[in-house]
Amino acid sequence: MFRLDAEKAHYKTVSLFRFALKMPFGKSIIKGLYDYQSPKLERKLFGLTFKNPVGLAAGFDKDGKYYREMSVLGFGFIEIGTVTPKPQDGNPKPRLFRLKEDEGLINRMGFNNDGVDALVERLKKFKPKDVIIGGNIGKNKVTPNDEAINDYMICFEKLFDHVDYFVVNVSSPNTPGLRDLQDKGPLTAILSKLMSLNNAKPKPKPILLKIAPDLTDSQLDDIIDIVEETKIDGVIATNTTISREGLKITDERITEIGNGGLSGKPVKARSTEVISYLHQKSNGAFPIIGVGGIDGAEAAKEKLDAGASLIQVYSGFVYQGPELVKSINKALANA
Ligand SMILES: Cc1cc2nc3c(=O)[nH]c(=O)nc-3n(C[C@H](O)[C@H](O)[C@H](O)COP(=O)(O)O)c2cc1C
Helix, strand or coil: CCCCCHHHHHHHHHHHHHHHHHCCCHHHHHHHHHCCCCHHHCEEECCEEECCCEEECCCCCCCCCCHHHHHHHCCCEEEEEEECCCCECCCCCCCEEEEHHHCEEEECCCCCECCHHHHHHHHHHCCCCCCEEEEEECCCCCCCHHHHHHHHHHHHHHHHHHCCEEEEECCCCCCCCHHHHHCHHHHHHHHHHHHHHHHCCCCCCCEEEEECCCCCHHHHHHHHHHHHHHCCCEEEECCCECCCCCCCCCHHHHHHHCCCEEEEHHHHHHHHHHHHHHHHHCCCCCCEEEECCCCCHHHHHHHHHHCCCEEEECHHHHHHCCHHHHHHHHHHHCC
16 A cells, blocks of 8 residues: 555555455454453543543544544544535645655645535434544635634534534644634634634533644743633644654655645654643643654653643554554553
8 A cells, every 4th residue: 555646545545444344244353453442541521531542633534434434443532624614625636645764744635625514414424422523624725814714613513513522723734824823813713703602502512723833832822822711622732744854755855745744753742842831831721632643652652741631643543554543542551
């Protein structure tokens, strides 16, 4: 699979896996292989009960096409999206690159997705019994930033009955100008509006904010203030980085690949630093979901020790396969 174009390999792997699940006893065999269970792993957070703290990060299942299959692999939670109000193609291909030497990925997918209505139809058909489902929401590329708030409101309202928690994504580097929404003014406006919609519901749902690893300390201080002011439930740290520092691949290759967000091992240390900063500076005032370069039990513990309450994986899962989820959960249960 690693010889194929990275995006094609992604779809092929999931299709093969879907096929395996349909074989006689496929589901129970795969569950038996990968779904590690222990009551010690249970976490209660934002009023939700997670059977374990290991989640699948956003972007893997942007359209709710794979969470049924992924729920067999032992994840405690699966974050679907980023979804936008209208369908959009994303950037031209190729837009996903493997950096094998660095155990990283660079992507400039650009929120390719079928739109929120299609996602809602899929979510209506299946809800896994014991896996928490998150909805990661964004804005369409054609929506100007001063109207972005409407896109977040549309996704929030349409998804409300179909997900367990929300993530406001203003940190992808692949939608021009999106990360400007991380500034205090626009971010406070978006989150306050969503919180007022949320608080008008009979049973509000947790709302989290996903941030970039490229924020400065003073921007992180702003994030702490904004969480306090808007009273959202927590932060996901972090998304991919635009930095290319410390990579083993050649400069020529970096230039050839071009723009995009870097994930996996190269973002591991910075993401832990951001978690640690937020946790310490806020005196643990809000829960943090740690994500970035988790490639094994040790990296998972590093994030939890830095102050994360839950963790998510993406690139590590691509490189290591489903064994990763099991090995982390096993180590945490036996710690
Ligand atoms: C191909 C790809 C697509 C992604 N798409 C999204 C996305 O749509 N929304 C989002 O919030 N994060 C997205 N991410 C970021 C991941 O959720 C995660 O925050 C980041 O990759 C760091 O984790 P990792 O090092 O375990 O991959 C994407 C990452 C990759 C590699």
